Amino acid sequence: MSPLTTLTVVASLLLSDLTNSERVLGAYVFQRHGDRTAKSWPPTKLTSLGYSQEYMTGNLFHDRYISANSSYRIDGISTDIVNWAQITASAPQDDVIENSGEGFLQGLYPPVGSIATETLRNGSTVEVPLNGYQLIPMSDVKSGSGSEDNTWLQSTSSCGKAIVSSNDYFDSNSYNSLLSGTCRLYQSLEPLVNGTFSASELSYKNAYTIWDLLFVALIHNSTASFPSSTILNDTVMQELLVLANEHEFNLAYNSSDTIRAITGMTLAGEVLTALNETITSGGKSKLNVQFGAYASFLSYFGLAELPATTVNFTGIPNYASSMAWELVTDDEGTEIPATSDIRVRFVFHNGTSIEGSIQLQAYPLFGQSTVELPWAQFVNETKRIAIQSQEDWCQACGNSTGICASSSGAGDDSSSTSSAGSSSGRGMSLGVAGxxxxxxxxxxxxxxxxxxxxxxxxxxxxxxxxxxxxxxxxxxxxxxxxxxxx
Known part of the structure; x- marks a missing residue:
């Protein structure tokens, strides 16, 4: 039932050869949350399975980027005790996503045992609780709050034009064709979901939430509460998944109206800013990890032209999926080299990592033929799709309230302040007023x-x-x- 079941097969053809001389200078990881309860029954909660998935995935990223024995180890990163100056973690205000982040970070930098013991001046020793448990703070990102309690994630972006653009999909010919053509399929599910969806709600319009409810039930519900039925089999679930993929990708991205992919634009800007900070700081900032939901994956996939590589990039990534942007170089020095010697490699892993292995596969971005882009080219291509400031976001979204409230009034006040010594017939000078x-x-x-x-x-x-x-x-x-x- 994976939306990207053939990715590893296709991607293996696109892998680049990595030499022993390669150094990883830094990385930005975007991580989807783990297994959760159904969206149609808020508040959604991270399950024990989901927490385990995130912890395992974090541990496997430790083996890739942190472990002293890894050929992908980030150059100069602390291998045992986390150095907060080297790592930045962030998540929207959402219980499922934030708790997933905590699980991932525990795996990324696991407890260090007696290494964390401190000796005080009086000779006594203090051990860190939980066998040297390491705390890694997370900051908030601006969009995506409450994502997992929303049936459609675009509403959490607060971007006016993006919401309008997504809603335009419901007026498209392709949507209306699927709406009418799948009516019988969705109505046949009524005995299984009538406690959640009314008959009028059983249609392609709710393709994702219907699939999500059944998918979660097949994982967690007992036979007694969710009996097997001839109505629901692997073929039907696969068909429902394909429809959910179609539905969500079209709400997340449209090539002729890219504002629909606002979450991907914002993510692209954050990635570029963070990787640039790694370079300009001389490598002091080494690893960024952001936690989020599937809409960010889908919209970035579209913007970065990844569906041209394989149509599977139009599918919803599984729980605990990961994508990362790695700064690499063949320079054999110990410092950050010239930008002309730095490349960017995009890697992706679809699905949970509870199985104990992570296969990050490299893919070419922006329709290029190679999986590694020179830094300058990556910057130029990313700037073409990225939003890098609040002002740009407000302008692109057409928002004028909240954080985008007009500052023209303040501007008028500041201009009058600059001419404090003058007065006009409509008022008094600031000197007289004083x-x-x-x-x-x-x-x-x-x-x-x-x-x-x-x-x-x-x-x-x-x-x-x-x-x-x-x-x-x-x-x-x-x-x-x-x-x-x-």
Missing amino acids: VIGAMVTLGVLVGLLILSMVVFGLQFVPKSAIAGIHRGSDASTVPAMKTTAA
């Missing part, structure tokens, strides 16, 4: 002083009288006001 403000403030203070005298029975006493009472004392230390009985 004097008036000071006078108003003084008036308020005097009013408060008089009020307090009335309330507490205070009265002014001439300084000369006070000086007479305290003759022989330093007049400067005598208060100008005294308290009398009311």
Whole structure:
């Protein structure tokens, strides 16, 4: 039931030969969450199986990028105890995705046992709990919050034009053809899903959530709660998966209206920024890991022209799928080489890694014939599809509220501030306004002083009288006001 079951076979033909002299300078990993409960029954939760998948995948990335014995080890990365300056992890505010990230990071840098023991000045030792458990903080990404509680992930992007573009698919000829042509298939599922979907909801319009419900049930539900039926067999599930793939890819990407792939554009910009930071920091930043949902995969697949490599890149990636961009060089030095000696390799692994092996396969990006692109070419191609700033995002999406609220008012204020010494017939200069403000403030203070005298029975006493009472004392230390009985 995998959407990309033949990827490893096709991809093996595209692998590049890796020499012993190759150095991996850094990498950016985008990781899908693990197995979860069905989307149609929110709140969705990461299952024990999903947590195990993520932990195992993280451990296998440890073996690839962290282990001292790996030929793919990132140059100079800490092999035992995590160095926070070298790794950045991020995820949207979503329980399933964030918990998946925690599991992955535990596998990426597993507990270090006695290595983490500290000796204090007084000679006593302190052991880190959980056998040297290592904490790796995660920051928030701007889009994708609540992804796994939404039946369609585009709504979590908040991008106005992208949402409109995705909805345009429901007016297309291809959609309407599948809607009418699959009516009987979806209606036949009614005995299995009538507790979740009404008869009117059983159509291609809900292709993904219907497939998702059945897929989750086949993994987790007992025979008693989800009895076997002649209605549902491997052939039917495969047909439902193909339809779900078609449905979701067309909502995530359209070659003639690329704003639909806003999540992929944003991801492309984040990847480019992070890899560039690895280069410009001299290799101080080494590994970025971002956790997310399948829509980011699909929209990036389309933007990077990966379906031209194999049609399987139009399918929904399995739980715990991974894609990574690796900075590599044949330079034998120990520093970051010139950018002319740096290449970028894109690798992908479809499916869960609970089986204990990860086969990251290299694929050519942007319709190129080779699986490694010179850094300059990767930059140019990525900039063509990427969004790299909040301003660009707001402009592309056509948003004008929230984080994209117009700043024209603030701009007007700042311009008037720059001409603070001038005044116009429609107002006063800031200098005059300042004097008036000071006078108003003084008036308020005097009013408060008089009020307090009335309330507490205070009265002014001439300084000369006070000086007479305290003759022989330093007049400067005598208060100008005294308290009398009311």
